[in-house]
Amino acid sequence: QQPVQSPQAVILREGEDAVINCSSSKALYSVHWYRQKHGEAPVFLMILLKGGEQKGHDKISASFNEKKQQSSLYLTASQLSYSGTYFCGTEQAAGNKLTFGGGTRVLVKP
Amino acid sequence: NAGVTQTPKFQVLKTGQSMTLQCAQDMNHEYMSWYRQDPGMGLRLIHYSVGAGITDQGEVPNGYNVSRSTTEDFPLRLLSAAPSQTSVYFCASSYSAGDSPLHFGNGTRLTVT
Helix, strand or coil: CCCEEECCEEEEECCCCEEEEEECCCCCCEEEEEEECCCCCCEEEEEEECCCCEEEECCEEEEEECCCCEEEEEECCCCHHHCEEEEEEEECCCCCCCEECCCEEEEEEC | CCCEEEECCEEEECCCCCEEEEEEECCCCCEEEEEEECCCCCEEEEEEEEECCEEEECCCCCCEEECCCCCCECCEEECCCCHHHCEEEEEEEECCCCCCCCEECCCEEEEEC
16 A cells, blocks of 8 residues: 655745655555655665654654554745655554555745 | 665566566575565565565565575576566565565566567
């Protein structure tokens, strides 16, 4: 079951904030976040395991609401380098397959 | 360390031809997987493996075969190529499924005419 991401695209000015959401209809064990630049492979940002923890990576952080089967990625004070497509990946049980959402395109303008 | 190595980088096939996309990792990762990415789309799981000798189907397995005879290698076979299989294929590996980061190869761009 693929997770659903929203919004599909967002345009920001440098320094602005954005939130990307990822939701599943099934219970989740873990949520991954990756960023992909055009023509490149996806690059790992962070993993959240069930338990409602929040993690951060520079000015990019994420939360995981296990009860709602949702995760959110927060881009704070966005930089030009934050441009790319962000994917969430979800796993329903430990040792199971990781499936990805359709992606959110982020464009940060000067 | 090389990480995850995919070959070839580009390939053009005619409809009906078969070929194998190679994937190798040198990180002693147990979990390996294949995804395809169509233009402007997300990553769709084709097949995955949680260890040598163990493989399972993902979301879009039809038309593809895999095997995992060693920890390092996870080749993807296209049995009879079709234009619908035109895509970018990514191999990825991780220490274990779900709770460790996926490391992606650089991708293979496949065109089927």
